[in-house]
Amino acid sequence: MSDNRALIDRLEKEGELSKDELIALISSYSSEDRAYAASRARAVSLRIFGNKIYFRGLIEISNYCKNDCYYCGIRKSNKNAERYRLSPEDILQCCRYGYEAGFRTFVLQGGEDPWWTDERMATLIKKIKAEFSECAVTLSLGERSRESYQILFDAGADRYLLRHETADPCHYKKLHPECQTLENRMRCLKDLIDIGYQTGCGCMVGSPYQTAAQLSEDLICMKKLRPQMIGIGPFIPHKYTPFKDFPAGSVEDTLFLLSLIRLMHPHVLLPATTALGTAMEDGREQGILAGANVVMPNISPYEARKRYMLYDKKVDASSDSLKSRLVLQEKIEAIGYEVVTDRGDYREE
Ligand code: SAH
Numbered sequence: 089m090s091d092n093r094a095l096i097d098r099l100e101k102e103g104e105l106s107k108d109e110l111i112a113l114i115s116s117y118s119s120e121d122r123a124y125a126a127s128r129a130r131a132v133s134l135r136i137f138g139n140k141i142y143f144r145g146l147i148e149i150s151n152y153c154k155n156d157c158y159y160c161g162i163r164k165s166n167k168n169a170e171r172y173r174l175s176p177e178d179i180l181q182c183c184r185y186g187y188e189a190g191f192r193t194f195v196l197q198g199g200e201d202p203w204w205t206d207e208r209m210a211t212l213i214k215k216i217k218a219e220f221s222e223c224a225v226t227l228s229l230g231e232r233s234r235e236s237y238q239i240l241f242d243a244g245a246d247r248y249l250l251r252h253e254t255a256d257p258c259h260y261k262k263l264h265p266e267c268q269t270l271e272n273r274m275r276c277l278k279d280l281i282d283i284g285y286q287t288g289c290g291c292m293v294g295s296p297y298q299t300a301a302q303l304s305e306d307l308i309c310m311k312k313l314r315p316q317m318i319g320i321g322p323f324i325p326h327k328y329t330p331f332k333d334f335p336a337g338s339v340e341d342t343l344f345l346l347s348l349i350r351l352m353h354p355h356v357l358l359p360a361t362t363a364l365g366t367a368m369e370d371g372r373e374q375g376i377l378a379g380a381n382v383v384m385p386n387i388s389p390y391e392a393r394k395r396y397m398l399y400d401k402k403v404d405a406s407s408d409s410l411k412s413r414l415v416l417q418e419k420i421e422a423i424g425y426e427v428v429t430d431r432g433d434y435r436e437e
Contacts, residue, residue, distance in 0.1 A: 096351070107308060125348060129346070137381045139425045141382065144384040146385065147182045149201075150199055151169060151172055151198070153198075155230065159323060172391065180212075180216065192431045193247075196229070197227075198229055209240055209243070210242075210243035231272055245285070246433075247288070248285040252274065253273065253291055298323075307352065318349055318357075320342060321363030324399035324401075346380055358380045358382060360372040373420065385412065387409050
């Protein structure tokens with residue numbers, strides 16, 4: 089048995105490895121090792137979730153952003169971005185449409201748009217929960233104060249996605265301007281967990297300047313936070329950002345990391361992300377076969393989808409959302425999985 093297989097087996101058994109072991113595994117795995125990790129991770133997912141895949145309806149509520157992340161297409165300095173903001177009524181319409189299509193979780197994601205005050209957001213969350221009482225509401229609105237997170241939680245929000253982006257403060261500085269700090273990002277994650285949100289962290293794979301040691305740190309950071317959700321996807325350059333000339337992150341690395349994450353966190357809600365589906369034609373199906381159990385189809389109106397461009401050539405950005413949902417469902421069924429109409433909460437039993 090190769091050393092890497094032995095490491096993968098131990099990761100499954102013990103749920104962790106040392107930093108040096110993780111670095112060795114990430115920097116030397118072969119395609120056979122990746123297939124092996126995927127088969128182990130898939131078996132874990134099947135044991136915990138059966139062949140069921142949870143769908144979340146993603147609504148991109150605004151591409152106004154006060155931040156300036158160097159990788160992101162909706163950063164404030166991108167003067168070419170056509171800005172838009174959905175109204176609360178537009179968002180409720182998306183939920184109505186999504187509910188009919190079988191979604192029981194709505195994910196409201198956006199840039200850090202000051203128009204969305206706590207009051208406006210809390211009012212919207214209450215309206216969604218009043219109309220769709222059996223649905224979960226997930227927020228992904230970036231960094232806010234603890235008080236703000238508490239207000240939105242009290243209004244009925246169930247979950248919050250906030251990728252930590254990179255667990256290494258020096259790498260964080262290379263991806264963000266000085267005023268955005270890893271310290272505040274981690275403060276936010278701790279507050280969210282403390283308040284009682286089902287919380288998601290995560291990172292890009294292959295972001296500029298990233299090393300295997302930093303990816304290992306990301307895995308260790310995830311283990312320490314013990315989040316309910318983990319989102320990872322390959323970095324994809326956007327033509328109007330400072331990182332336009334950097335190469336995209338590797339799909340293989342992303343798939344391998346998905347498998348390692350599944351082995352480390354058997355119960356975690358792990359999406360096969362849009363970025364993975366953009367980087368490779370059947371990326372989301374491959375993600376499921378590597379251990380993912382969640383897919384987040386875009387249910388934003390067409391005008392919003394084509395403007396919420398975090399990176400170039402984002403999938404789902406142009407096609408009709410009902411049609412792309414059905415196509416995705418068929419593809420998932422073709423690999424032997426079933427899409428379920430379920431809130432899909434985190435469970436440990
Ligand atoms: N404003 C929110 C939502 C950000 S968009 C927040 O700060 O959390 C969601 C995720 O998309 C980000 O966390 C980032 O990891 C990812 N992303 C942004 N630009 C990207 C790019 N160029 N390639 C791949 N993923 C990207």
